[in-house]
Amino acid sequence: MKFFRALFALIFSILLVGAGVVSPFVVNWLRHLPDYRELDSLTLGSTTKVYARDGSLVGILSPTMSNGGHINRTLVDLDQVSPYMQASVITAEDRRFFEHYGVDFLGILRGIYKTVKGERLEGGSTLTNQVVKNTLLTNLADKRTEPGGLQRKIQEWVLSIQVERSFTKEEVLNHYLNVIYWGRGGAVDILGVHGAARAYLGKLPRDLTLAESVYLTRLIPKPARYFDYKGMRGLMKSLLDDMVEDGWITAQERDEAWKEKMQPRGWKVTYDDKGNVLEARLVNEKAKNLPSVVTERAPHFLQQVERDLIAKFGREKVYGSGGLNVYTTLDPKAQDSAEKASMNAQIPPGATLAMVILDPYTGEILAMVGQKLKPGQVPVEWNNAAQGARQVGSSIKPLLYTTAIEQGITQDHTEFDEPTDFGNYKPQNFGGKYAYRDLSLRWSLDHSLNIPTLKLAKKVGLNNFMSKLRTMDLHAPDDVGLSLAIGTLETSPLKMAAAYAAFVNGGTWYRPSYIRRVEAQNGRTLYDSWRDRPEKRRVFSPQVAYVGLDMLMGVVNDLTPEQGNLAYKAKIPGWQVGGKTGTTNEQKDLWFVGVTPAAVGAVWVGRQEGGGMPANFYSGTVNPPIWQSMMAGYLAGKPPTTFAKPDGIVYRMVDGHQAAYVTERARKAVRPTGGDPTPVVYQSVEKPPEDYSTSMVAIDTRTGKLADEFTPPDRVKLRRVYGDLTGFMQ
Structure with a gap:
């Protein structure tokens, strides 16, 4: 004990002498300590349970x-x-x-x-x-x-x-x-x-x-x-x-x-x-593996749910008030299919991937995988599906072409394909090949040609196109230049899938959502997506969106592999499929964003740290098979449906293919407003009868309420009602 007392006295004396010298530095240093009060949330009652759309447990969010x-x-x-x-x-x-x-x-x-x-x-x-x-x-x-x-x-x-x-x-x-x-x-x-x-x-x-x-x-x-x-x-x-x-x-x-x-x-x-x-x-050294211990599924989706909850309610509500019961948009079948596709994906050595599936009619996220999954390994936490921002390559072209359709340009519009100097910008077609003739929009998109696309972008107007992209939450720098038209935009697979959803649902962009309902432990509803509607906006008229969809289906179906089809491996037997590949310079980013009548999906492949991949890997060979595996697994067992075609669409032959056009009457129903089109008027309501106690109204058959600009045409029904219409407008 004498030794301890002497040693303690010596240490105490040294500390007293040094305290006066270092105290200003210590005070400043201590200010940067973590907040010990965070440990308040480490209690059993603060766990938040997260459920899939079928009611099964996805995981438990502890702090x-x-x-x-x-x-x-x-x-x-x-x-x-x-x-x-x-x-x-x-x-x-x-x-x-x-x-x-x-x-x-x-x-x-x-x-x-x-x-x-x-x-x-x-x-x-x-x-x-x-x-x-x-x-x-x-x-x-x-x-x-x-x-x-x-x-x-x-x-x-x-x-x-x-x-x-x-x-x-x-x-x-x-x-x-x-x-x-x-x-x-x-x-x-x-x-x-x-x-x-x-x-x-x-x-x-x-x-x-x-x-x-x-x-x-x-x-x-x-x-x-x-x-x-x-x-x-x-x-x-x-x-x-x-x-x-x-x-x-x-x-x-x-x-x-x-x-x-x-x-x-x-x-x-x-x-x-x-x-x-x-x-x-x-006798079994793997016996302590934990599949039965860890109940957490879909870790990247769960991670985003946690972020969303904290943004909506704050950490105290999520962790400090007894926790929450959260009912999400996750579809277990879709998630299982995406994870299996990720596990089996054939990608370049050292690369990773991201995958997402959306419901195009609501913006609900059905599945999400943020990394390449490998058996027996925990995936990296960084979520490429939602957090990544990578150049999208040619997958942006359908958005430009549809913006052109909105301006009155048609699928048979042609641009001359030859080496072109755009003023200190001399891009090339993939492989440096040119047709040296006029090519239609449909042909140019089918073959993903850069020069006709850039010429089209000049006609559309770069500012108009950027404005259109912003309506879909796709934001490019103001100084991006004409290269935006062929894919220098940087964004996430989730946002690209949300943009493509507008092709399927009649022209509406929905902000992607993870959560359907949130309840406190006492059962009180804190959030309900039906009541607290996620943000949505019309970005194309139903007719314009359908012409864009028609071009997307052409990319998948018009050509044979020998003719240069880049997306034929995305086909799903029995289902209509459309989509577009995207490959950036040096094969840094490989994309496929595709649509079906039931779901929209996006697949990105690239290196986590960036950088090019082997030259023999490009989006047409890598991504469509992954996308097809993911989507086909989700659609298996579902009765095939077809894309809803609105009124005001006719077909003409373009380069040997039936191509959709907007009728003149339907086009006049929408005033052109650049990047922010006015909602389309689907059909006129009949003249009110002499008996003013009744009225003829357009009803959305999904909700039983008055139809609005977001109601698909095939869901609008005319009904005669008596008295005040207020009840339909609630």
Whole structure:
């Protein structure tokens, strides 16, 4: 004790002398500490449950720290953990837990003393220290030898003291049991006592016996001990003895626990009557994989749901008020199909991908995969489907061509195809090939030619096209130049799918949505997509949108592979399909965005860090098969339907193909307004009869309310009604 007192006095004196010198720097440094109050959200009652559209559980949103630190998705309260587990953890990891205030200075001094004497290094880390380290300070180095190690340790101590002042010992222990790392479980990390109990023993935390609790506790410092069960027995014996010494258990309980014939998952162990291990064989080293432990599905979709919820309600509502029940747009069949397609996708070495499926009539997201999935591996968290912004290449061309249709240009309009200087901009067709003749819009889109497309863009007007793109939430820099027409726009697969949805639904853009309904724990509805309608706007008339759709179907169907069809591999037997590929310079980004009458989908392939891919990989060979696999799996078993054709469409032959045109009468029904067309008038209402107690009205058969500009023509029915129309307008 004399040594400890002298050492403490020396350290205290040094700290006093240095305090006056460094205090200004320390104050500034401490201002940048994480907020320890974030730990408030680590409680069982704060979990938010997320469900798919069929009512099945997608996952549980338990909090993440603001710096990105993650905790176990399945939180447990302290009364759901065996008392033996609690006692064994305290005994093994922090025997002075109830005596210190977050930092065990006596333990630190003891560690220094042993280090000076050349004995085993002890860090004196407390349970509180480990909670802080595993949540608030996960982004800092955790190595004693690194220069930042001392800084990290001091921050850890300061935060630990703050935590101890604000939380009870029981709360700190509860947090520890929920966040501590327990090793790998196949494709995922085992975090928290719930995951550990399920992974290693196939049990719930509340059902753990004394022997099982001791076994799990001895895995905490070194999870690799799982592979040496015989070696674990000695460690378990010493911990049982320590628990008797500390008064947690009796000697009889210790002896009974020692004789328990425990069988960790994957092991076959035989014992004698005294509890000694006779034989221990690891019969299945993959037994602690966690498909049954981790209930989370569709991780990238779930990630976006979490962001959306926090944006709508704030962290406190999501995590601090008992949690929420969230009913999402996710379709399990669509998600399974997308994940299977991602798993089987043949893409260039070192590349990844993104995939999304949308309901074109509502903007609801049915499926989302943000990375290339690989068996047994956790996907990277970055979500290319929603967070990525990549050049879209030729997949933008259908939006330009349809804008031209809106201005009165038709599919048989021609542009001369030859090398062209656009004034310090000398683009080429793919492969440097030119026809040296007039080519129709349909031909040019079928063959994805750049020169006719750029000439068309000059006629449409770049500002007009940019304005049109903005109506679909596609934003290009003001100085992008004419190259915008052939794909220098940067955006996400999700936004491209939403833009293409307008071709299917009659010209309406819907803001993509993840959530249908949100309920508080008391059942009160906080959000309902039917009541709180997601944003939508008309971007094309139904007739113009249908001509654009007709051109998209032409891309998939007009040509044979020998004639240069880039999208024929997207065909789905029995279904109408349209779509467009996109390949950027040096094959940096490969795209296919496609449509069917039931769903719209987008597939992007590229390198996560950017950069070109091998020259023999391009969008026509890579993306359509992936898209087809994803969409065909989702559509399997559904009765095929066809695209709804509005009134005001006629067909003429263009380059040997039936091509859609807007009739003159239908065109006059819409005043041209550049990028923001006026809503189309579908049909006139008959003159009111002499009896003014009745009226003839156009009804949307889907809602039973008055039809508006967003109602597809085939859903409009004329009905005679009596009296006031107010009820239909609510």
